[in-house]
Amino acid sequence: MPSNRALKVADRIKEIVAQALESRVKDPRLGFITLTDVRVTGDLQQASIFYTVLGDEAERSATAIALNSARGMLRTEVGRTLGLRITPSLEFFQDGLQESATAMNDLLFEVARKDAELAKVREGAKPAGDADPYKRAEE
Numbered sequence: 345m346p347s348n349r350a351l352k353v354a355d356r357i358k359e360i361v362a363q364a365l366e367s368r369v370k371d372p373r374l375g376f377i378t379l380t381d382v383r384v385t386g387d388l389q390q391a392s393i394f395y396t397v398l399g400d401e402a403e404r405s406a407t408a409i410a411l412n413s414a415r416g417m418l419r420t421e422v423g424r425t426l427g428l429r430i431t432p433s434l435e436f437f438q439d440g441l442q443e444s445a446t447a448m449n450d451l452l453f454e455v456a457r458k459d460a461e462l463a464k465v466r467e468g469a470k471p472a473g474d475a476d477p478y479k480r481a482e483e
Contacts (some may be wrong), residue, residue: 350384357391357422357432358382364421365414373410375403380439384432391422391432394439404438411436 346354362379376398383392397407415434423431 346384347386350386350388353388353426353428353432354382354384354391356426357384357393357434360422360425361393361418361434364418368417368421369410369414371410371414373406374414375399375407377407377411380441388428389430389432391434393434393436395436396439396442408436408438 358379358381361382365374365377365379378396378398379393380396381394383394384390395407395411397404415436419431419434422434
């Protein structure tokens with residue numbers, strides 16, 4: 345489990361990078377991006393930034409290229425604002441949360457459809473054997 349300090353630094357990095365992306369990065373390839381999470385190693389030397397992009401696959405790949413090209417400027421901004429002895433290196437990862445949620449919704453829809461089919465089959469069904477299939481001692 346990350347330390348309390350690492351969690352605070354991660355939260356602060358998320359704020360700094362989001363603000364810098366909004367105000368300082370003017371790359372036209374940068375799409376409508378949302379930072380979802382930041383994880384920092386215990387020694388505060390590496391920060392993994394997770395993001396989602398609204399749009400199709402072309403916009404996602406263009407945003408990934410834009411983020412990688414702006415990584416140095418963003419690291420400088422993080423280092424200047426945080427004032428740590430060592431500025432963490434930044435890595436950007438596309439968050440698969442949206443795809444996972446879509447896949448989960450598709451699976452739930454499929455389960456509901458199969459349950460409805462099974463309920464239709466059960467409506468006219470009769471038991472295969474007697475009403476009471478157990479043998480009694482008095483028989």
